[in-house]
Amino acid sequence: MVLLLFFLFSRLCRVRSAPPLETINASSPQQSRIKHLNRAARGLPPPPPSPFQEEGEGMSTIFKAIIALLIYLLVGLLSFFMLEIELEGTATSATVDALYFAIVTMTTVGYGDLVPKTVGAKLFTCAFVFTGFGLVGVLLSGAANYLVEKQEKLLVQKIYLKYMRKEHKKELVVDDDEVVAAHWKMLVAGVAVVAHFVAGMFALMWWEGMSFIDGFYLVCVTVTTLGYGDRSFRTQAGRIFAIFWILSSTLCVAQFFLYLAESRTEERQHEIACWALHRPTTPSDLEAADMDGDGVVSAAEFVIFKLKEVGKIAEEDVQDILKEFAALDYDESGTLNVSDIHISTLVKET
Amino acid sequence: MVLLLFFLFSRLCRVRSAPPLETINASSPQQSRIKHLNRAARGLPPPPPSPFQEEGEGMSTIFKAIIALLIYLLVGLLSFFMLEIELEGTATSATVDALYFAIVTMTTVGYGDLVPKTVGAKLFTCAFVFTGFGLVGVLLSGAANYLVEKQEKLLVQKIYLKYMRKEHKKELVVDDDEVVAAHWKMLVAGVAVVAHFVAGMFALMWWEGMSFIDGFYLVCVTVTTLGYGDRSFRTQAGRIFAIFWILSSTLCVAQFFLYLAESRTEERQHEIACWALHRPTTPSDLEAADMDGDGVVSAAEFVIFKLKEVGKIAEEDVQDILKEFAALDYDESGTLNVSDIHISTLVKET
Structure with missing residues (x-):
């Protein structure tokens, strides 16, 4: 759930955030150049920079977000390390278990293979999961925003521009770039989901000695953040793998479903735009x-x-x-x- | 997680959906009336209705969504009822358990107090949770959109307009209605969250005989969809209560965190608007x-x-x-x- 807040808010921001200044003051590079020359010739000063469009704002936000996440996980690690004797369940090494428990809690997977036993541990866990909600929803929003935009620009649009644009361009009535881009993003996210499934099942069969069906079942139960807990990572090697894999696989699946929803919105938006422009x-x-x-x-x-x-x-x-x-x-x-x-x-x- | 997709997508839609036709063709009721009279006097036909603005479109979408949700839960109920012998864990009555398991799975709480035992039951559960994701993300989006808008209009804006607008209006530089409305929505959602906490803890202490701390812990673990499963609803009365309470409390908490994020976006949006209008x-x-x-x-x-x-x-x-x-x-x-x-x-x- 917490991961979807992450994406959700990043979308909210993206839809409503201010564009870079150059798109405001110029409609095309040519026009921009001409305007700039004219302005210089007449001795006019350049337009004042917007305080909301600082260079590197994205980087400083992402830096802050990573610091916040690291502090959050470090607090979790230290607290659960000290509370180790107050957790009950299958134990491996104290450090691995503490970090594994923090990740399983933060992503709301909550297997229940490790649970807080004492009143203090229970209350701390409640505070920890709610802080995670707040942290992810509010503090990381800028980073998500920045990452999503950057990733889209670099990955999807490059692929799309290279191979798809020319063929599609012919039969277009209204520019449906956004619809095609949404489909491409979904495809890329889908491939990432499949890769995570394969990696997760392989790790479970290898380190945890699970059968093919049980591996598949646990991967499904984890990436959807269901986390029944009848099967979970019980070896130290498995838990070290899980620390990285749970975070990235739940993010991937959430992103895939987000793109699924987005591509439907884009299609509808495209229909409306077509209708409005051509009626x-x-x-x-x-x-x-x-x-x-x-x-x-x-x-x-x-x-x-x-x-x-x-x-x-x-x-x-x-x-x-x-x-x-x-x-x-x-x-x-x-x-x-x-x-x-x-x-x-x-x-x-x- | 699935619940946040629900809200997330509803927001996506709301930001980008088309407004009602009257706001397009007229800037104020007076202007609209004058335009209409002028048009009639000159024998001009009324403007063509937009195919995307049909009266009652919201209602038919919400109707479809409720039908889809009922079919989904009915399929879950019937399947898990038949698979009852293939579930293991604390059992009460077969019907209650099947519906309880469907709700716990659909909301991704996943206590693990009931888990699928056989290969068939495991694969069906995987399909069920992913279908829930898809259903909620894509099919219910229209309903969420409609509900959220309606609720905002009816509840929040009424309260706000009645008691707050006049006092605030004086010191405003730019119309910050949206910022104030976002704070109000957060307050209303916060009250609903507290009500769910109280109801949940009362039920757990009453029917499940839990201590105050354990009740609070289980409520926290449930509303965040963590669902470790060390504590859960184990009596028939508790599970009947849980069927309704889990769905509504997880929705409430997700909505609260959404409003928290939204109010921050609105504040930033308001700052940008202030800056742009007054520089x-x-x-x-x-x-x-x-x-x-x-x-x-x-x-x-x-x-x-x-x-x-x-x-x-x-x-x-x-x-x-x-x-x-x-x-x-x-x-x-x-x-x-x-x-x-x-x-x-x-x-x-x-």
């Missing part, structure tokens, strides 16, 4: 789109109308910005020009 | 915002510029729509008017 525009649409009431619809007005239609933006978003626009438009011409900006700067200085 | 507009911003290159920035152009700045929309969204705009603009005037629409209708008819 005939009626005179009443023109009327609805005409924001300034001049009887014609400019390109920008048409863009806003269509964005509202496909659900990308809401009326409140537009209204807040229009208020600010009205405040800036000192000469009440219905447009902003350089003199409006000069006046607003003077007003703010005085 | 001084520079001449180079005007240049960047001027889409049609006429030297001045219209209201619509300003809205698009700011939406890009706060990350609500991306450049690709705008480009796709601009292509359609160019295709519709037959007289190449840079604006759409009624004659463009007439020509496009004629072109499409021939």
Whole structure:
């Protein structure tokens, strides 16, 4: 469950986070270059950098998240190491058992092959699992966000751009890159899930001496975080393997199901976009789109109308910005020009 | 874990789903009424309804989802009822045990107080838990979406609007409704979590004869879907209670942590919006915002510029729509008017 909070929140962030500054100030590299030259020629200063778009913000967040996770696991390791005598169940070495118990608890697999025995150990375990929820949901969100975006860019889009784009491009009506990318991501995640299944079953048969069916059963019970506990990792070698494998396999399966859901959303979004872009525009649409009431619809007005239609933006978003626009438009011409900006700067200085 | 997929996907949908048609075609009730009257006076037809905005779509989705969930649980109940002799562990009545096992498996709590014994039962359990993942992630998404939206509207916004809006409104710089609403939702979910804790502990002490500490421990281990299985519901009355309580308490806790993450996102979103709306507009911003290159920035152009700045929309969204705009603009005037629409209708008819 905790792992899904991880992904869930990363998605939440990704959908709503601010884009890099260059996509705001320029629609294409060419346009950007021309604008930059023009600006320099006229002696204009570069636009102020956004405080939310600092270079390396992703890296510092991921660094903080890794530190937080390490501290969390270290606290778990030390606490459960000291509580070792207060855990009951199949024991191997104290260090391995403590880390194994921390991982099994953090991922909510909870086999129950090691359980807290005393009141103190029970209360600490409750605090530990809830802290894990909070930590993963809130603190690691930035890192997840960064990782997911980076991974998508590097892995999926590279493969996709190299081999698939040209063939697909021909029959497209609306750019369905996102739908195709979602299918590719699902395929990559699916391959990773199969690899984890094979590795897990091999390890269980090798170190734990399980049968093929029991290995498969325990892998299923683990990656879904069910963790009945009738079968589990009971040897030291198996538990060392489990420490790494449980974390990465549960992440993988969660990601796969996430992509499954996402690809369905993308398909629907694509349908809506197709419908909105290709339905005939009626005179009443023109009327609805005409924001300034001049009887014609400019390109920008048409863009806003269509964005509202496909659900990308809401009326409140537009209204807040229009208020600010009205405040800036000192000469009440219905447009902003350089003199409006000069006046607003003077007003703010005085 | 499966429960978080549920919420996760509902969020994904909510962020990206299309708004109701009335918010597209009108910015306010007054404006809508005036537009409608104007349109009727000129004998214009009403705008075509969107195929994605059907009345009662939410209801039919929720109906389908409930049917799917009932079928899923019925299949689980029947199968585990027939496999009863193939489950091992503490047994009460066959029907209660089968449903209890299905719920414990579906929510990935997995106590392990009942486990599949034979190869057939193990393989069926694996299939059952993965089907649950798929079902919840994909099929119930519409229902989750509908429920979450409805609940938010009815419960939270009503309370909030009644008691909080007026006091808060005074010191606001940007409309932070969403931030306040996120805090309220968290509070409501928090109260629900506490209620589930109290109910669960009471039931465990009453029916299962547990101590206060053990009751608290088992509640924690259950709502986080850990489910070690050293303590569990072992009496028939306890299990009947557990069937309902496990489902609703795990949902509640997942929702609470989701709101926790959401309120943090909303706060950040609010900061970005504040910064973007209130930073001084520079001449180079005007240049960047001027889409049609006429030297001045219209209201619509300003809205698009700011939406890009706060990350609500991306450049690709705008480009796709601009292509359609160019295709519709037959007289190449840079604006759409009624004659463009007439020509496009004629072109499409021939």
